[in-house]
Amino acid sequence: MRATTQLLLGTLCVAVLLLSDVSGKHHGHRSESTPASEIETQDVGINEVLPEDIEDKYEAFSPDENNRWKYDPCMDKHCSAGRTCKPDDDGVAQCVCVEECEPESDARRKVCTNLNETWSSDCEVHQARCFCVTGDPRCKGPEQKHVHVEYYGECREMPECTEGQMADFPRRMRDWLFNVMRDLADRRELTEHFLEMQQAAAQNFTIRWRNAVIWKWCDLDGSPHDRVVSRHELFPIRAPLMALEHCIAPFLDACDADGDHKITLREWGKCLEIEEDDLDDKCGELVEMVGEQD
Numbered sequence: 001m002r003a004t005t006q007l008l009l010g011t012l013c014v015a016v017l018l019l020s021d022v023s024g025k026h027h028g029h030r031s032e033s034t035p036a037s038e039i040e041t042q043d044v045g046i047n048e049v050l051p052e053d054i055e056d057k058y059e060a061f062s063p064d065e066n067n068r069w070k071y072d073p074c075m076d077k078h079c080s081a082g083r084t085c086k087p088d089d090d091g092v093a094q095c096v097c098v099e100e101c102e103p104e105s106d107a108r109r110k111v112c113t114n115l116n117e118t119w120s121s122d123c124e125v126h127q128a129r130c131f132c133v134t135g136d137p138r139c140k141g142p143e144q145k146h147v148h149v150e151y152y153g154e155c156r157e158m159p160e161c162t163e164g165q166m167a168d169f170p171r172r173m174r175d176w177l178f179n180v181m182r183d184l185a186d187r188r189e190l191t192e193h194f195l196e197m198q199q200a201a202a203q204n205f206t207i208r209w210r211n212a213v214i215w216k217w218c219d220l221d222g223s224p225h226d227r228v229v230s231r232h233e234l235f236p237i238r239a240p241l242m243a244l245e246h247c248i249a250p251f252l253d254a255c256d257a258d259g260d261h262k263i264t265l266r267e268w269g270k271c272l273e274i275e276e277d278d279l280d281d282k283c284g285e286l287v288e289m290v291g292e293q294d
Helices: 002-028 036-041 054-060 122-133 143-145 163-188 194-202 205-220 230-238 248-255 265-271 283-292
Strands: 061-063 069-071 085-088 093-097 111-113 149-152
Touching: 002 205, 036 093, 061 248, 085 111, 085 122, 111 122, 122 143, 149 230, 149 248, 163 248, 205 265, 230 283, 248 265
Parallel strands: none
Antiparallel strands: 061 069, 085 093, 111 149
């Protein structure tokens, strides 16, 4: 009997220790997030804005100054360079111009614009253009409506692109685009549709350049997907390459044949020497698949 009593007491002690340990773990590593079941019962009117798939959208909720949970309408809002998301008076997410750019002390962050002016950062360039595009009184002149980054670093004298270099540039550009597309495919970073395009191009040399050219044009056509590539949307291939490929600037300038600051697929194909009949706008598949991933 005594042995049985000791065994029961020992078991009870172990149970108490285990419960204390579990309780301590919960208190020591308590999540800052409130379970969805608790959110729904809080009297903050949140049921009116809760998405149906609350588990997937839980990150869109954050506590306010009174530690009440509210929905963040900017969670899924994408804004272009120079803009940031801000809810309006009705709680609708809107893209507005960046109010202030962080000061940059690193000289490597300086940029040279198409106006041949050195700016402290690309943020200031995008902000200035946003002010002018939106009619903000802080716009410093109509020429800044189309200001964009030419390349990183202070403005300097660039070597001239010779006639021979310019004539050979489309071929080298096509090869470079295909190699980039192939590398992305190897890393499985292409959407399924463009992965199939790359695989077809790899097996057929007659379409390798065409598919790479179409893919990059679709890739550059950012939000909104309006089936044209603005001069500003060329930034990802223009600015980083300027230091290595001094012909990139005059080449891209020539792609905008009518000077409307927009490059259509036909203009893009023509400057890369792709036959117009071979061009096919496949961006719809890209936009659809990116939307599904978001």
